[in-house]
Amino acid sequence: MRTPEGEAFTSFVVEVATLGHFVTAAGESLARHGGQSLARWVVLDAIGERPLTVAQIGRARGMARQPVQRVADVLAEEGLASYQDNPQHRRARLLTLTARGREVLDAINARQAAWANAHGARVGIDKLRRAHQLVADMRKLIELPPQS
Amino acid sequence: MRTPEGEAFTSFVVEVATLGHFVTAAGESLARHGGQSLARWVVLDAIGERPLTVAQIGRARGMARQPVQRVADVLAEEGLASYQDNPQHRRARLLTLTARGREVLDAINARQAAWANAHGARVGIDKLRRAHQLVADMRKLIELPPQS
DNA sequence: TTCATATTGACATCATGATGTCAAATCGCC
């Protein structure tokens, strides 16, 4: 009923889910030091380079527009971002970082960089590259239907 | 500011978060074929071996008791589980699988086994073991404070 | 046994993300 490969695959999947949980928690922790949350950080970071519409942010980060909309509205209320008119689209305004939003984002990203540098140095570049490749391969595999 | 190792670590973390998302979606899909959700499947599976209290389920699956309580109450309402008196603790009743709950759980687990067998066969046992080890190592690392 | 401490269930509130629907706006094909 369950092959050794099936057992191993299930163990891997469970381990990945657990690691994903830890990674998310680490992200929440990093964001909290800037007085934000992971969801807010994701939206702030998305518009760090250039203003985007809510729908564009959702596509860029693999989220539906609706949750992004809610977070974006909160950020706008708090003065970390603001909606600017979009010459391309009358309704779809561009969410833009304010000066305060830039400060907050830079602070969180700086902390994240230190965190990643410290962890990365311990692992070593070779193992990191292999790990990244392995996880990326696995993702492509899980995306495929199991029958093929 | 950002070392190559830091860059690689960040890429890995983002990839893991993405894979975790896919794995969760796969779990939701498997559970849905049994008319359940991932959260309900997790609770059903936790009491598959022996009855447990809500708090025990939470600890076993790394969740707080409160969300488990809510899911458990729904399962009890739907007749997939039932609360039985606990000789060890007057208030903490044991959540127990009903016959229907057993059927549903077995069906979902059978489907998961087929899914895992098919995917596992494609990857191969060696790569799976290496991937599992790598991910487990990374988790231990992220759990440590970054300074050490 | 007694009493401080920890655990537990039962509430509440909240953040997050998914999904559905609708009308306005844009785009693309003709």
Added chain:
DNA sequence: GGCGATTTGACATCATGATGTCAATATGAA
């Protein structure tokens, strides 16, 4: 230019998981 399809924002509802509080219960030290 006109018109159908798509995109978008703006609502709504829902599932999930985290957190906090409280009283009832169990546990362990004295």
